[in-house]
Amino acid sequence: MRPSPVPPAPVVIRQERAGDADEIGAVVAAAFSLAEHSAPPTRPGGPPGEVDLLVALRADTGWLPGLSLIACADGQVVGHVVCTRAHVDGVRALGLGPLSVRPNRQGEGIGGALVRAVLDQAAEAGESLVALLGDPAYYGRFGFVPARQVGVESPDPAWGDFFQARSLGSGDTPTGRFDYAAPFSSV
Numbered sequence: 001m002r003p004s005p006v007p008p009a010p011v012v013i014r015q016e017r018a019g020d021a022d023e024i025g026a027v028v029a030a031a032f033s034l035a036e037h038s039a040p041p042t043r044p045g046g047p048p049g050e051v052d053l054l055v056a057l058r059a060d061t062g063w064l065p066g067l068s069l070i071a072c073a074d075g076q077v078v079g080h081v082v083c084t085r086a087h088v089d090g091v092r093a094l095g096l097g098p099l100s101v102r103p104n105r106q107g108e109g110i111g112g113a114l115v116r117a118v119l120d121q122a123a124e125a126g127e128s129l130v131a132l133l134g135d136p137a138y139y140g141r142f143g144f145v146p147a148r149q150v151g152v153e154s155p156d157p158a159w160g161d162f163f164q165a166r167s168l169g170s171g172d173t174p175t176g177r178f179d180y181a182a183p184f185s186s187v
């Protein structure tokens with residue numbers, strides 16, 4: 001009898017908990033080391049800048065523990081997404097990212113499941129708008145559009161249509177200049 005292939009372990013999405021940070025950092029490092037675009041290391045020979053960005057965000061007032069989600073399979077972290085406090089013309093909004101999936105688990109829908117889960121959580125929390133810097137070919141499927149189409153001005157005009165936004169349906173969608181949580185300005 002031929003051995004049957006072992007089905008992949010089911011993926012569970014849950015909030016980040018104390019003790020998860022190191023494993024998340026390893027997934028972020030692995031994902032962004034192979035990514036087409038990544039932030040430069042903050043120290044010579046260090047991991048991609050997204051790793052230290054996440055450490056700085058956790059220590060920042062913009063950190064929202066309920067919006068840091070991990071994907072777990074077989075007890076191991078295979079993906080992570082976070083939204084942090086941002087502002088649009090002084091009004092509360094969210095910045096999404098970094099988003100990371102362990103390279104050997106990419107293309108299985110884990111990134112998509114994390115994005116949908118964090119958007120659902122944010123909407124449930126009464127948030128009105130999420131913005132991010134990323135590839136429109138990826139984020140368009142989740143309802144993101146170039147931010148300027150909805151009156152949200154990018155922190156850096158050079159980002160063009162890669163700076164995207166999505167309304168969450170709660171209250172009026174703010175318009176004006178978007179400001180990420182402070183640690184983003186050092187990447």
Ligand SMILES: CC(C)(COP(=O)(O)OP(=O)(O)OC[C@H]1O[C@@H](n2cnc3c(N)ncnc32)[C@H](O)[C@@H]1OP(=O)(O)O)[C@@H](O)C(=O)NCCC(=O)NCCS
Nearest residue numbers: 031035099100101106107108109110111112134135137138
């Ligand atoms: C981007 C990323 C999170 C996607 O996670 P994933 O689990 O592989 O995504 P999913 O399985 O949900 O979706 C796969 C689909 O997204 C597409 N996709 C993945 N990355 C993409 C990108 N940068 N641009 C356009 N499409 C992309 C794949 O081609 C695939 O398309 P298909 O559904 O038409 O086959 C993952 O590739 C990753 O960690 N990349 C490195 C870090 C990174 O770039 N993060 C995003 C920064 S904005």
